[in-house]
Amino acid sequence: MSYNRINGHLLKKAIIHAAYVLRQNKKVVDALNVFPVPDGDTGTNMSLTMDQAAGELQKLQSDELKKVVDTAAWGSLMGARGNSGVILSQLFRGFSQSISSNKQSISPLEFAQAFKSGVDSAYRAVIRPVEGTILTVAREMADKMLADSRKIDDMEKIFANALSYGEKILAKTPEMLKVLKEAKVVDAGGKGLIFLMQGFLEALENPDLTESALEQKAEKTDAFEFRDAEDTIKFTYCTELFIRGRDIDLDLLKQELSDLGDSIIVTGMEGVAKIHIHSNHPGEVMETALKWGELSNIKVDNMKIQHRELIKKQETDVSHDVEDMHQPQKTEKKTGIVAVSQGQGLKDIFISLGADDVIEGGQTMNPSTENILSAIEKEPFENVIILPNNKNIIMTAEQVKLISKKNIYVLPTRSVPQGIAALLAFNPMLSIDDNLAGMSQNIKNVVTGEVTYAVRDSQWNGTKIKQGDVIGIKDGQLIVVERDKEKVLLALIDEMVRGKEYGIITIYYGQNVDASSIQNISDELSAKYANFDIEYYNGGQSLYYYIVSVE
Known part of the structure; x- marks a missing residue:
């Protein structure tokens, strides 16, 4: 034509x-x-x-x-x-x-x-x-x-x-x-x-x-979905909207929203910004946003009502008669994802990327088969992918396959960065086989680094390790031993990026790391690795000062 x-x-x-x-x-x-x-x-x-x-x-x-x-x-x-x-x-x-x-x-x-x-x-x-x-x-x-x-x-x-x-x-x-x-x-x-x-x-x-x-209808994946009991909800209203305007300063906008709630996501490009926030005052969120331009696609959901309706639906086993509620988007998917992680920041990241539940666990606190099974059975999916994110949890997750009547698939992710990479490849519109193939491939593209401390005296490759020494680990292999955690982090990243001309360096810092120090580290890395994008997030994990991914 x-x-x-x-x-x-x-x-x-x-x-x-x-x-x-x-x-x-x-x-x-x-x-x-x-x-x-x-x-x-x-x-x-x-x-x-x-x-x-x-x-x-x-x-x-x-x-x-x-x-x-x-x-x-x-x-x-x-x-x-x-x-x-x-x-x-x-x-x-x-x-x-x-x-x-x-x-x-x-x-x-x-x-x-x-x-x-x-x-x-x-x-x-x-x-x-x-x-x-x-x-x-x-x-x-x-x-x-x-x-x-x-x-x-x-x-x-x-x-x-x-x-x-x-x-x-x-x-x-x-x-x-x-x-x-x-x-x-x-x-x-x-x-x-x-x-x-x-x-x-x-x-x-x-x-x-x-x-x-x-x-086909587009799948919707809210950045943060309600997962906990109603009485744990600090902020009632999940508020999302778009802003169209000129010269939108995303960093300043996020700062202006910081006192109005939590689970804040501000993203966008020239002329368009998207806000997601959990707040008790959605009107104030909109007033703040209005300063930057025209609002559209406004969505405000009461998460307490969502929770009550969901519980009612599960108890009565009614799937089509729920009136006037915002149906949780995960029920539209055919495959659910359950991840294992430790630290509120990392949990929020997994949820924001599409995980349906995050089980608290990791080093020194491996979840049991029952813990994982309980998380799976409460999900409304016949197919469930488990991301263990730790080598010591993989076998436990495999046991769930023998107990549950659902179709369980365990992706053998051995670290948090591998789990995040796998989740980034997940597409609810694809078949389970295509998703598993794509997620498995993404795992191979990630180099994982971890900075923690020695719990006892030891020796490595001719080097004596004292209790309390800071150690850097690359993909399960001990690489660096020092007394200063920042020095270990920088030396570890040097090894992780070796042979790469460009990529992304992502740092998840733990409970015992000052936010100001991570900014200084980021500035130093940006100057040293001009061809790499440097990102950092508050993972909130214990025991590990830093978890690092290079891809």
């Missing part, structure tokens, strides 16, 4: 279908992922990123063009996983920024210009762009679109030409990158982009698509 304009309705449909096509082919992309390391997760990362963008679009009731592009940019940003996912999110971000709010539709030339803006944004996001990757394929396709759109007024034909040209560029990527040539494959990210563009073109060719991808 010939188009000389694309409106919000068609663009929404095309993006959702593109996500569907990529999802169907993500394993093909995974098999190509040999750069910079053969981790085999590019397709999965790109697919999960697109799934979130598509999910947000499925929830969007408006077909207004600007809202569609902004929502796609927001969803891809929130769902971005891995370098390829981040690049995808930047493509959407640059595209959305180039579309003005008064546009109801765009011409082929305007589309090409917006795509080019997305490519420019993606290049800026990469510290050292490498040719022969998704960036090259995207840039060449954008240039082809721009050239054709100046002489052809048919969006479908322009897209078909760009796709054909992009496939030729993809075929040349092994000549641009030695590692691809040696492995005899094309670039994985570029191949993923080709699948996305194929899906987009299919939607242009057939605007009446009725694929399941267009019909």
Whole structure:
């Protein structure tokens, strides 16, 4: 079908279908992922990123063009996983920024210009762009679109030409990158982009698509779900909303909300911010937010009522007759996740990432089979994935499989960073087998470090260890012995990042660490490792001063 304009309705449909096509082919992309390391997760990362963008679009009731592009940019940003996912999110971000709010539709030339803006944004996001990757394929396709759109007024034909040209560029990527040539494959990210563009073109060719991808409802995953007894709820109202405005300072906004509640999450990008907070005064939250812009998608839930209704539902075994309540989103999923962790901060992180329950446990406090079984049996799922997050809990978790009537899957995560990495790969829309494969692969991509202290005199590799010495452990192997925990942490990270040119260093600091000292450490690491993103969180764990992940 010939188009000389694309409106919000068609663009929404095309993006959702593109996500569907990529999802169907993500394993093909995974098999190509040999750069910079053969981790085999590019397709999965790109697919999960697109799934979130598509999910947000499925929830969007408006077909207004600007809202569609902004929502796609927001969803891809929130769902971005891995370098390829981040690049995808930047493509959407640059595209959305180039579309003005008064546009109801765009011409082929305007589309090409917006795509080019997305490519420019993606290049800026990469510290050292490498040719022969998704960036090259995207840039060449954008240039082809721009050239054709100046002489052809048919969006479908322009897209078909760009796709054909992009496939030729993809075929040349092994000549641009030695590692691809040696492995005899094309670039994985570029191949993923080709699948996305194929899906987009299919939607242009057939605007009446009725694929399941267009019909399925987006899964909702609240960042924090109510898990405890009603009398433990300090803040009654779970409040979520979006802010649209200029110059939103996310850090300052979070600071302004800090006295109004807990479980605070403030995320966003230029012009858009999302707030999640548990508060007793949602009105004050909204008043604070109003200072920064226009509010939308406001949702306020009374968690005490939620709890009472949930208990009533469980006791009466009624699944369809509950009136006027906000149904906990975990009942929409087919698979539940139970994690083991120690420390309130780490528990909050697991819950925010989608765990349905977190069992208190870890070093020196391993949960029993009964503890794990009890947590599983109260979950409304037939399939449950257990993340032990400790080598000493794996066998106990395996025992639950012999007792429970549910389908229990134990992912042998040996550390908290491995558990978090596994959870980041979980997608409620995928099958249990696909989830287990993706989560297992993510575990392999994480290096774990731990800083604790010696409980007795010992000796290691010719080095005498005194009781009270601080020791650094990398993936279960003792690496550093010192008296100062900060020195051990820095030396340990040196070993963990060895051989890596870039990545993410995440530090979870424990009960006995001053927040000011972690800021100083973060500043030192940022200066030393310019190509790494440095993140730190209050894990609240005991015994371990620091838990570190490098990926």
